[in-house]
Each structure stands twice: as structure tokens, then as C-alpha cells.
Amino acid sequence: MSDKQPSRNVGTPELSGPQPAAADIEQAAALLDAGELVAFPTETVYGLGGDAASPEAVARIYAAKGRPANHPVIVHLPPGGDPRYWAAEWPEAAQKLVDAFWPGPLTLIVKRHARIPDAVSGGQDSVGLRCPSHPVAQQLLAAFSKRRGGHGGVAAPSANRFGHVSPTTAQHVREEFGATVHVLDGGPCDVGIESTILDLSRGFPALLRPGHVSPHDIARVLGEAPRLPDGSDATAPRASGTLKAHYAPRTPxxxxxxxxxxxxxxxxxxxxxxxxxxxxxxxxxxxxxxxxxxxxxxxxxxxxxxxxxxxxxxxxxxxxxxxxxxxxxxxxxxxxxxxxxxxxxxxxxxxxxx
CATH class of the missing domain: 3.40.50.11030 (Threonylcarbamoyl-AMP synthase, C-terminal domain)
Structure with missing residues (x-):
């Protein structure tokens, strides 16, 4: 990425292939509402989604992936969704970054509201929030949120077995889970790697996982550079995709x-x-x-x-x-x-x- 311009919102990806019809979106939203799992495209990778407010649905995500229960998942919100519903505190820096980069591939870690299940955060007092830019994700999230009075969120790590290569097409998801997971096909992902994760839960910005939104982009918006991951930040919250070994193929x-x-x-x-x-x-x-x-x-x-x-x-x-x-x-x-x-x-x- 060039340092000359901030990445800003990724915008609407160029979609290829057949896209889900409105009825398909509603069917997927109904499955989420019933506590089932749905794989769906974002601009980064395909996510394995479940109702973020349901500990049972989140447990199904962990079980399907083989994911450690203390490894938090990110809550995905629709455009216009209220991140403050999920947060105990909403720093000024968070709003500046939302204005600059949402919808887009930036996850913000903030203090978690008491109403949010521990399961989403792996037992921590923080929660990761983002609003994806992919139109299929936005339609699904909006349809699900409507069923929850405007406060629905979908917990969605990457739709693959834990530690394996993340999926960027619907076929990749099918290769991982076969027919056991309902998949919305929105074509290939435009960004191709997971979102940037920025921690704002401790009073300063700290990059936990790099992504499409770069440290330079963040510094331009906040007026200060985020701390970069160097292995010495012992107080950092656990976050998705930050284990030493991850994203691995099966071939050495x-x-x-x-x-x-x-x-x-x-x-x-x-x-x-x-x-x-x-x-x-x-x-x-x-x-x-x-x-x-x-x-x-x-x-x-x-x-x-x-x-x-x-x-x-x-x-x-x-x-x-x-x-x-x-x-x-x-x-x-x-x-x-x-x-x-x-x-x-x-x-x-x-x-x-x-």
C-alpha cells in the first residue's frame, strides 16, 4: 500500500459470479436468528457467523472450527449499527477511525459492555467490532439486525478449521466444512487477508494484527502512531489471528x-x-x-x-x-x-x- 494516501473505506468490492437473492439473504438471517451458523463473504475473507449475543451460537463456532475457547471472535455490525451498544466505553479515537474506515477492514478493540456474553471475548473484558464493506455481508447483517431490534451482531472468525489457511471463496469454505455449514456465495474476497485489529481498550492505540488499513493510515487519522506488535506488549488483549502459528497450509x-x-x-x-x-x-x-x-x-x-x-x-x-x-x-x-x-x-x- 502506498504511504501517500490513506486507504479509507475499501468501498464496494467488484463482485463476480451469481450473487445471493433477497430470499437467500433472509433465509441466512433466519438461520442466524435460530442459533445456526452461516458462512458469508466479507471484503477480507469469508466468515463463519453466529449470533454474537448467544453463548450457544458462539460455542457452535468454536466447536466447528476446533478453536480454543479463550481465543476471542470479532463481532460484525451492519452499516448504521451502533457500536456503543456493544461497548462499555467508546473513545473519541474509536469514532474518528469509524468515520474514516468503516465500512472496511478495520477491527477496533474496546471495553465490552456487561450485556455482551463472555464467550465472544474469550472471557476478557474487551470486544472486537467491525463493519465490513462487502455488500452481501452488509445485506445479511442488516437483515439479522432488523430481527433483533437494530442491535444484532454476528460473531464471525474466518470460515476454516482453526490454524488453517483462511478462505477467500465460497468453494474454500465448502472444502473445509462440506455441507455442514450454510454458505452465502458472494464471489472472491477483494482484500484477501483478515482485517487490521487495533486495540483502544487501554487508553492508547496499539496494533494487534496488521492488515489493509496500515499504521500510517491510522496515524493520519489519530495524529499519533499506534504501537506496533513486537512481542513485548504483555498487557495486550488476546485477539483473533495473533497466535504465533496460524494461517498454515498442510504442506510444510x-x-x-x-x-x-x-x-x-x-x-x-x-x-x-x-x-x-x-x-x-x-x-x-x-x-x-x-x-x-x-x-x-x-x-x-x-x-x-x-x-x-x-x-x-x-x-x-x-x-x-x-x-x-x-x-x-x-x-x-x-x-x-x-x-x-x-x-x-x-x-x-x-x-x-x-
Whole structure:
């Protein structure tokens, strides 16, 4: 993402393929109202949604994903929904960020109102709130909220098994859950990685998970830069997608500078193994056409890389390769979100390599 302009609202994604009819939206809202789960598209990834006010529905989300009960989920609100209903406190900074980036891929962590179930927050006194920009998500959230007197919220982590690669198409969700989960198909997700998570619950802004809305974007709105995640913030609330190992494919993955990948490529060649190589085309050289290498030219631009990342990892899981080797990206603020996801994916296999 360029530092010259704030990302602001993502706006309405370009939709492709058949979209749900009004009756489909109402059916999905009725399922949520009955305590059932519905997978639906957002501009970031597909979410596995349940009634955020129902501990039983939230428990179904945790059970379906195999998610630890102390790992909080994000509450999704429709445009015009009142975040103050869910919050014990609503800082001025929160309203500034809502005005700038909602609807869009920014989650705000604030103090949780006493009426909100503990299950949503993994037992913490905070809650994560966001308003997605995808029109199908907005229609579903509005229809459900109407059934709840204007105060309905949908708890929705990514619609995949816990720790696995997040889904960016309806087919990805079906691959995870088969026919056990009702899926609204809204086409491919436009952003492709999960929302930025910003903590405002402790009196200062702290970035817990990087995403499409960058630290520079946040600083422009608030007039101060958020604290960046460096592993030293012991008082930070737990938040979605912040475990060390996450977003991982099933095929072993290594993330290294290109110079460190070349010996691994040579060793695989000598052993007769086929490996995947994900690198920017300008760096791949002769390895791009090597017989034992399944080469994927990585996008040169951060937003494009983010949009394609999860679909790429899922495709490589089906590519019959023994290992996925990914070129480490520049450690700059523009690449912070993609680096975060790749680093967590690689961490799932580091213990096996040690």
C-alpha cells in the first residue's frame, strides 16, 4: 500500500459470479436468528457467523472450527449499527477511525459492555467490532439486525478449521466444512487477508494484527502512531489471528531470504523431490524453469500479494509438492500485513524443522 494516501473505506468490492437473492439473504438471517451458523463473504475473507449475543451460537463456532475457547471472535455490525451498544466505553479515537474506515477492514478493540456474553471475548473484558464493506455481508447483517431490534451482531472468525489457511471463496469454505455449514456465495474476497485489529481498550492505540488499513493510515487519522506488535506488549488483549502459528497450509512451508532458499532447492533437486517456489520473478532466475520446481511468480505489490495469498497456499496444498519455499519479503511497513501472515504460516512448521 502506498504511504501517500490513506486507504479509507475499501468501498464496494467488484463482485463476480451469481450473487445471493433477497430470499437467500433472509433465509441466512433466519438461520442466524435460530442459533445456526452461516458462512458469508466479507471484503477480507469469508466468515463463519453466529449470533454474537448467544453463548450457544458462539460455542457452535468454536466447536466447528476446533478453536480454543479463550481465543476471542470479532463481532460484525451492519452499516448504521451502533457500536456503543456493544461497548462499555467508546473513545473519541474509536469514532474518528469509524468515520474514516468503516465500512472496511478495520477491527477496533474496546471495553465490552456487561450485556455482551463472555464467550465472544474469550472471557476478557474487551470486544472486537467491525463493519465490513462487502455488500452481501452488509445485506445479511442488516437483515439479522432488523430481527433483533437494530442491535444484532454476528460473531464471525474466518470460515476454516482453526490454524488453517483462511478462505477467500465460497468453494474454500465448502472444502473445509462440506455441507455442514450454510454458505452465502458472494464471489472472491477483494482484500484477501483478515482485517487490521487495533486495540483502544487501554487508553492508547496499539496494533494487534496488521492488515489493509496500515499504521500510517491510522496515524493520519489519530495524529499519533499506534504501537506496533513486537512481542513485548504483555498487557495486550488476546485477539483473533495473533497466535504465533496460524494461517498454515498442510504442506510444510519455509519462509527465507532467496539466498537461503537456493541450497534447499538444490537439495530437493539432488533428492529428486518436487518443491514449490514462491518468489518475485526478478529473483527466481533459472529456478523458475527447473524441472523439479513448481514455480509461482509472486506479485510485486503488497495489496496484490495479499489478495492472492490464501488462494495460492490452498492451490499449493493440491499441487503434489513435498515442501513450499517462499521468498522472504522486504521488512517495510508496506509489507507488514503479508509478512505477518507468512511468518505465522511458517511458524507452524518451525518446531518440526528444529
Amino acid at each position: 512451508l519455509a519462509l527465507l531470504p532467496f539466498e537461503a532458499l537456493e541450497p534447499l532447492l538444490a537439495a530437493a533437486r539432488d533428492a529428486g523431490e518436487t518443491v514449490a517456489l514462491v518468489a518475485r520473478g526478478s529473483r527466481a532466475g533459472a529456478w523458475a524453469s527447473a524441472a523439479n520446481v513448481h514455480f509461482v511468480a509472486a506479485p510485486e505489490e503488497p495489496q496484490a500479494y495479499a489478495r492472492e495469498l490464501y488462494g495460492l497456499l490452498r492451490a499449493l496444498d493440491r499441487a503434489n509438492v513435498s515442501r513450499i519455499l517462499i521468498e522472504k519479503l522486504p521488512e517495510t511497513i508496506e509489507w507488514i500485513a503479508v509478512n505477518d501472515r507468512l511468518g505465522r504460516a511458517a511458524a507452524a512448521f518451525e518446531a518440526q524443522q528444529d
